[in-house]
Amino acid sequence: MKLSVNRLHVTVGQHQACRDLDFELSTGQSLAILGRNGAGKSTLLNALAGLRQVDSGSISLDQRELSVYPPRELARWRGYCAQHQHDAFPATVLETALIGRHPHLDRWAWESAHDELLAKQALARVGLENFVARHVQTLSGGERQRLALATLLVQDPEWYLLDEPLTYLDLNHVMATLALLQAEVARGKGLIAVLHDPNLARRHFDQALLLFGDGSWEYGAASTVINRDTLQRLYGHPLRSLDDAGESWFVPE
């Protein structure tokens, strides 16, 4: 399945996130979006998920514009995981993972034992198997973020769109989550994630999109697009490149 972006303009208020953006990505590939705070990374991700109007240009899945997909059908093709989770009402961890089945169930259908099994398997994959009956409002930030990822796994779309999925996680969970996402990509899923860490993006993603905050952008293989020069321009801070075992690591001066 192919995601094509053509001459895309996205603006937030007066600010331009991207101008004439063009790229094509297939399932089985991963893309990291990098940029400064406020550059419009999340806005672009929302647009790619079909959750936001674009100013001009087109986003299509398999040559069909996102906007012509009925909402339920679109929800079976792409999933989206927000940066923050806000729970207004009490619910258990299992119930929260189960809502991922919503686009797969008929209007009057109830979640079956099979659906519950899928939810429990997803919770086990993010290390929340012992939290099934816990209330979401008692979870820590990192646990809540992993639960959101489990809900996405239950939704089981072809494309995973993640807004800063690693933000609240500690080091071991960052690595576990990246391994899980890479396994999903190897399984044939498409992955687009907004990230803050250029080193992780370079090491774990196939492609990278850099948003410079003035509408200009750079797209290409992560290992070439992410280099010292582009990152210095991207973040406006001098960087040093350290080489270790054939890999480059960028650290601030």
Next chain:
Amino acid sequence: MTYRRHVFVLLVLLLLAVASIVLALAVGSLALSWPDVVAAWHGSATLSSDVVMQLRLPRALGAFACGGLLALAGALMQVLLRNPLGDPYVLGISGGASVGALCALLFGMTALWVNLAAFVGALLVLLLVFGLAHGEGSWVQSRLLLTGVIVAAGCGAAVSLILSIAPEQSLHGMLFWIMGDAAHITQPYPALALLALGLALALPLARDLNVLARGDFQAAALGVAVGPLRWMTYFLSALLTAGAVATAGSIGFVGLVVPHLMRLLFGNDQRLLLPASVLAGGGLLTLADTLARTVIAPQQLPVGVLTALIGVPLFLYLLSRQSVRS
């Protein structure tokens, strides 16, 4: 298994609701035993038959319908505003109804006209708030809430104005109307029909509402058409509220507390919460109305006072029990 639990809970609530109506038929200045009520139902005893069929039954059914309408409207409003403190009156509907009803009372109109004026007032506010708050963007929710609160405040001022210029003899009726009073219900069937319509429209959307309660973005990502669902929920909730206040005045508390109570007891699955709120709200209001006309009989109390007197301690008890558990 959740499905079976839901059915069981609803059956128990249905039994309690029926019991509250039977109690309302039997209790009063003319106390009737269970066989008397059955005989009256068949029309075999004239005096008690008149009392039950002409006076108590319409009033009990009307009270049940109003309680159900308010609880359903409150449950929908809580999802819509994503706030467990949402209330059917928060968007000014009851304020508009009060202004309409009090104007009618001021001019000495009959009960039917008062109800009609209340309904028109509620609809006007509904359209006003909708018209002002309509727009695109993520802050529509807060604009809706703010518009409603401000319009409600304006209506509150109008109500005070009417009360201050009203002649002494109509003040009592006005105060009862504001506090909510089921005494004047002669025709419960429009409210019952509206309740049935409300449930028929809301239940097919219940799982979508479950997802909407998780937030607009999450719901949209999971395939819910968020915009149409939100406006539909708003209109339905407002219409149900208008029907309730036009029938029995602005009875407070039921719309806020009953859905909240059901959520504390049974969780936030709207497929259970919506019908459970209807049954519990209807039962609670029927019970409260029975108490309102018997506690210090022959003096009658406004039922709104009783709903609060029953609901507040019950609610506080459940809340404290929950905080101990978690």
